[in-house]
Amino acid sequence: MKDKIHHFPIRVYYEDTDIGGVVYYANYLKYMERARSEMLRVLGIDQAEMLDYNHSDDVAFVVKRAEIDFNKGARFDDHLVVKSEITKLGGASVIIKQDITLDDHILVTGMIKIASVGQDGKAKRLPGAIKEKLKI
Incomplete structure (x- = not known):
């Protein structure tokens, strides 16, 4: 994390692109998901443990809302960086x-709005322990 922003590098593979060599739009959501998962890992939040509902916290994260603006397409073999920053921390989101x-x-x-369920x-x-880790 640098200045409260998590940086996650990604290379565009051929499988990520359409016939014109441009990244298929839905793959950007996959890139964002991977980056969020890695950011949570860096913050010390174990999502695998969260999914074990026998764990005392009994919560998991789900995407509640996604607003995406596409400015320009990435192409095959580009080296991208997904920058993730927590902008708002609510009671359950x-x-x-x-x-x-x-x-x-x-x-x-x-x-992206993720909710705790x-x-x-x-x-x-x-849970308090998770909320504290998200206060970066």
């Missing part, structure tokens, strides 16, 4: 701004 960049030019911007799938307050 977190908003993360994510920029996918190429040479510091923003290609895609996303505002219990085993029943209903919103559940973030």
